[in-house]
Amino acid sequence: MSSREKILAAVKQNQPEASALPALTGLSGNMPGTLEAYRKVLEALGGTLFEIENETAIPALLAEHYPHLQRIITATGPERTWINEDPHLLEDVDMAVVPGQWGVAENGAIWLTEQEVGARVLPFICQHLAIVLPRERILPTMHEAYDKIGAPQTGFGVFIAGPSKTADIEQSLVLGAHGAKSLVVFITGKSY
Structure with missing residues (x-):
């Protein structure tokens, strides 16, 4: 038996007894999973929220609020011919409109996966990012979000919250330093 095998055998023989994971009840807090709670946090992060009935309203809102987009x-939607492009060819994307799976009221984050986004780099390389999220997909906390997500079924997933920012550069806040300069969230569905 080699030294390596002896060490691994000793480690295996001296494993602690398995124990149940601690219960997380009580850690989820009392944040409501409402649109109002989500909006408050998102706007505090520098994001913008629009309530729309369906996705057909998006082009008009983008033209009104972002007239400079090229x-x-x-x-x-079904028109995704850009998906097989070399990711380097996405460097000139002014606005990316992507679907989100789950929104989290406590931190304004939205869960995205490569299955919906199409190219992992897209939410990070674009100048501005818009995420479409159904109203009923807003959850109170990250605990509930991870319960809903479960074990990821795709190769890549990410929570995105607000436009990118850093305060490391000369002691001043810089938006869009390492990602999108702005985040717009389109909440779809009727309000009740």
Whole structure:
């Protein structure tokens, strides 16, 4: 038996007894999973929220609030010819419109996966990011979000909250330093 095998055998023989994971009840807090709670946190992070009935309202809102956009890529509809492009060819995307799976009221984050986004780099390389999220997909806390997500079924998933920012550069806040300069969230569905 080699030294390596002896060490591994000793480690295996001296494992602690298995114990149940601690219960997380009580850690979820009392944040409501409402649109109002989500909006408050998102706007505090520098994001913008629009309530729309369906996705057909998005082009008009983008034209009104972002008239300077040249290249808009939409990952929410069937027209996704850009998906097989070399990711380097996405460097000139002004606005990416992508679907979100779950929104989290406590921190304004939205869960995205490569299955919906199409290209992992898209939410990070675009100048501005828009995420479409159904109203009923807002959860109170990250605990509930991880319960809903479970074991990821895709190779890549990420929570995105607000436009990127850093305060490391000369002691001043810089938006868009390492990602999108702005985040717009389109909440779809009727309000009740």
